Amino acid sequence: MLIRRIKCLRYLGTRHNSSHYVTTPIFYVNAAPHIGHLYSAVIADAHCRYQRLRNPEKEVRLCTGTDEHGTKIQQAAALHGIPVAKYCDDISERYREVFRSASIQPEDFIRTTEERHKRAVAHFWRTLHTRGHIYSAAYSGWYCVSDETFLTDSQLRLDESTGSRYSLESGHPVEWTEETNYMFRLSQFQDDVRHWVKQEARIRPAKFEKILLDTLSEPLPDVSVSRPSNRVHWAIPVPDDDTQTVYVWLDALVNYLSSVGYPNEGYSAHWPPAQQVIGKDILKFHGIYWPAFLLAAGLEPPGQLYVHSHWTVDGQKMSKSKHNVVDPVQAARQYTMEGLRYFLLREGVAHSDGNYSHVKAQRILNSELADTLGNLLSRACAKSLNPGQIYPSANAEHLADLLQSLDAAKRLQDALLQLSERCASHYECNHFHLVADTAMAALHAANNFFESSKPWLLKAGAPEGNQPRLETIIAMTMDALRLCGIVLQPIIPQLATRLLDKLSVPTAQRGWNYLAESFATASPANLGGSRQLDGPTSALLFQRILEEKSVKEKEEEQKPQPAKRSKSKKKERRETMS
Template identity: 90%
Template sequence: MLIRRIKCVRNLGIRYNSSHYVTTPIFYVNAAPHIGHLYSAVIADAHCRYQRLRNPEKTVRLCTGTDEHGTKIQQAATLHGIPVAKYCDDISERYREVFRSASIQPDDFIRTTEERHKRAVAHFWRTLHSRGHIYSAAYSGWYCVSDETFLTDSQLRLDESTETRFSLESGHPVEWTEETNYMFRLSQFQDDVRHWVKQEARIRPAKFEKILLDTLSEPLPDVSVSRPSNRVHWAIPVPDDDSQTVYVWLDALVNYLSSVGYPNKEFSAHWPPAQQVIGKDILKFHGIYWPAFLLAAGLEPPGQLHVHSHWTVDGQKMSKSKHNVVDPVQAAQQYTMEGLRYFLLREGVAHSDGNYSHVKAQRILNSELADTLGNLLSRACAKSLNPGQIYPSADAEHLADLLRTLDATKRLQESLLQLSERCESHYECNHFHLVADTAMAALHAANNFFESSRPWTLKAGTAESNQPRLETIIAMTMDALRLCGIVLQPIIPQLATRLLDKLRVPTAERGWNYLAKSFASSPAHLGGSCQLDGQTSALLFQRIVEENPTKEEHKPQPAKRIKSKKKDRRETMS
């Protein structure tokens, strides 16, 4: 049983640790990055940013990178007419550039062609072999080149008109293959893997736990973990047997160990991963093969798999044949990379495929970033209302009067009081769309308060006695912006930084604990006046306008709240 194996792991000196280690998949370099790859990376990055924000004393580590071995890489390089190594260098660098521009901050970007990884794979292989979990055998079966995997009859569909078989899951064609391979005794670990999957919150959302358990309800065949070198030469050689190369999925999964220094002892400071972010198409490899490999090697499986769904484009599956693959670099030219990052986290939900469309992206970014957030900051910083360009202090008497006489003030206070607890709950579950929804609800309450309090009737010069009330309204508005800026740092780090810079919020006061310090939580917390940062523009996000807008598009659009996701997008789905 798994419990017995875990005890054995502890006896080896591997311990639970205070590090919060998070990984993305390492991305296969058979093609350039698209928004699906970026989505995996921004989920992991936002999760890590929140963990650092919420627990500054915790060591948080993020790993991403590229998977560069296998048949498809050989074929892609040949198609482009360049050496395989050069092809891998080029595509891997494109991933680095996209992630850099999207403010993704990995602690390690690993490549499976690196020597440190090859050493780790060789050690891992020898460990499995020495423990009796790998054996050599003649093997025959249906092999899918595109998916780099053998498939059973139950995983295939037959096109009777052409007598061609295809993978049920991916739709890719398969071919009959007979060869001598090394096999991993996967069947011996079926009960252990099932026990691991069943642990609370191990697989999230819960629908993917059910998928794994359904697969584990039938006997698992042993899995081929090598390929003949004469067929797959662009791979890591099997230790002590150059006639075989390591199966790309065994090779690739070990990267999570390589990144933290395996097999050197220091890797245990970060192992096991707290969370591994993956797409649903690689669930079998991470949810069955990976924990089995680790248990066979005497290592602890990951704490949690966070599985996300895919992106369609205007309701259609994204594919090269349909010419609708969305290049993040091109999309960022329309929306900015920060805007694209926000849209993916705002609109994407883990349990269901998201739909990418230009109309939807433009509507959300204009309504929420340009109008609801950006316009509120611009109005509070307007020189007509705030000629001194200050983040003013609030006046106790006027603050109490506004709370007593203006319903919009009470609604704003209630919204801000709930902000920390609600957003913390959503962040812990990677429900970034609900974090954005909660923050936007607070900002809508702030906009409503600003309108209802009518500060333009109190602007400087009309009556000296009105100045304290005007400054109190501006202070309360800026307080709402400050709190929402803190909350949104993991989702839109660049915009949130500019917002907090503009308000001159000290770097040391941008942590989660500072959400408790506002007029909403304590009317006695009135703050002190400070000068706004004159070097930072109050224009946070430029509205997206079509090149040839119609008259309708020229009309000023009022800030609208984007409605919450449907009920099936709520936390209960996880």
Template identity: 80%
Template sequence: MLTNKLNTFRRYCAQASNPFYATTPIFYVNAAPHIGHLYSAVITDAICRYQRLRQPEQSLHLCTGTDEHGTKIQQAASAQAVPVAQYCDDISARYREVFAEAGIANTDFIRTTEGRHKQAVAQFWRTLNAREHIYSAAYSGWYCVSDETFLTDSQLRLDTASNTRFSLESGHPVEWTEETNYMFRLSNLQDDVLHWVKQGGRIRPGKFEKILLDMLSEPLPDVSVSRPTNRVHWAIPVPDDDSQTVYVWLDALINYLTSVGYPDEKFRSYWPPNVQVIGKDILKFHGIYWPAFLIAAGLEPPQQLFVHSHWTVDGQKMSKSKQNVVDPVVAAKTYTMEGLRYFLLREGVAHSDGSKYTQVTD
């Protein structure tokens, strides 16, 4: 198994141009970090460590950070009875501390509440608008607050006992929402995204490429990329329209550009990323929305997405709401952080969920 993982790292590094750019997802601050978050960071760090050994003189950029806007953040701060900005500061600091203790050698830790990121989002929005990929429309549909996305009927299940609809993918409840939003012409870019995926080697492991192709086998609807300010105030305002804020997923994905200097032209020396490490639950956003946004803005999509599965407890994904989260700081007190890093890399299998952690901690 270790040999296979080393071969994976070698494949990424062999494809590297100069310089090398790798990213973790940025982590949502609605809850403190758990070992699933650390797993993403450790994989990315391992790829970069190998690259440094292979080409020590090469310029290398590893970006990680925190995603700090949206309805869930408003709700989490309210539940803690603290100002939203203070809540974000506290949780973001915990991620930074865990990654430092784990030896994650990131060259940037980005927060979406930073001024540089707000500038990048505004410029990216104006570019999409100028290229006629955004329009305003009345919109209604089933909205999942936990997933921060609208869902179609085919993505829902109905609990007849409670007459409540839930997301098929995440299991979270949805609510009917009617509002005026800005829409992104995703439907116009389906063939472009499909072409990117079909070039081969873009999505690894291969099972996730198949999942993505299945998603792309059905017509893609246009996607809402703003929310009314009176509903989602903790977000970046839409340029030239203070009545709307930028959809958290458009905002969040742009962090990968912000980190390398966008909109300053210097970002092009690192673009596109060599590899972006993500969890399987955000495949749609990184494998469909993200390349579509980039193509619409006239930019190249990432060279590769490396998608990993989840660490589970008793067969269930870790979740604050389920109270089954494994705190890496607590685990490291028993096994050391280096021991935890080794365990995650040794026992983790990207194409399927890992549940052995419960055995280790028994």
């Protein structure tokens, strides 16, 4: 046993594949998508977009999809009165559509009802069984239907008034279940999993590493990995035993292998995943079961689990019973999907629950996307200042004078010089809120520079010698917009594309390496020549979000209003009174 473990641990942390493989959880289709699901997907998508931007020669692969087996799916389909397969098709398509509208671009969208996945699960099961890690046994314990898992006594809460037991973590009721199942020897992999968890940057943020290590400090029981098919029939049959179906979590986790072609030749080019993005509620399954399953099958566990927290709504937990589940499609009607994407990445932090509120979303989107970013582009493109509609070159003499005589110009230069390094550091850690902070700070500096340099005093009609200075001010402002547009591409891809299109930045010059070319670095490429702005692309990037009027306000507006007195009548009345 010790020899086997040493062999397992030798390759932990070493990656031989040629791609950067990233996954989201596959989303359970017992209900429609909400902003928590979208948050997982935009984190993974933004991470992948940054990797492509920074390393264009590296193959980056993103996988997402839907988890479609288990008791809850049977129940949900029955509740809606439609066949289970049709129900899964409908909900899965809703996830696809939400992700498409949010500019999430996976290389694969996998469904656990696909034949390729069923074949992968069967092969994975047989591998575990052949290696002696699965055995059949009578099993009894407290089973949570909602969570689809057995729970130990320490994971239960007893309601003394009724005698009922509930899951300590989810709050869902449990029931005593006795049945014959297949068991996985999880207990034999406890030391291996603990070693994997303790590797540097394996679990991020670090608070979730501590949670896993606390769980691993207690002996792990073997885990049931099948269910009787007469109880859970909507599932993948256990190979060579049609009286049992594969436990939904073993089935679901294997999707990450199915997506890269396991067990066919060539899947190892992508394995193991560089990063797996998950919500904190499924940490146990990905942080304990998953690495144990993989080690038992002779496969390397993922390079990193990136765990994010949940979203509350106006300070309250999001739940169906409270009728406060936020539908991203409805939210996008008010904020646009690009605005919603920005808000989630701007406001969310992985280590703590984020709070979704209309007031906060409106304030952030209006302040940062409409005003700080959008208004600056509109001013730099205004025909009164820029009648030729060009992205001009900076005049070396006037540039030097502005940087020497205007503190705001020097502050803008300093902000742009730090932009690449700071944002790269934040992106590497998935700290998208800090990327947005850094970019907005640079744009604030650009707005301040624009105000301080007073370009409107140099516009057309002023002395001819002022034209080079005016163009230099516009060029410096557009440089700030261009650099921030490049940096923000992973977070707001559609808006960043429109911004760069308006500035006529060639597609080939939108990579991370082009952050080094600007007035701030006195790049020769930037100081020579100018280009025409893209006329068809509007300079209005993001429309301000207006507060919707209440029903009472609308009713007041519809009431007949008294006629206004004319000026002469008012005068006549004053004269009469006098």
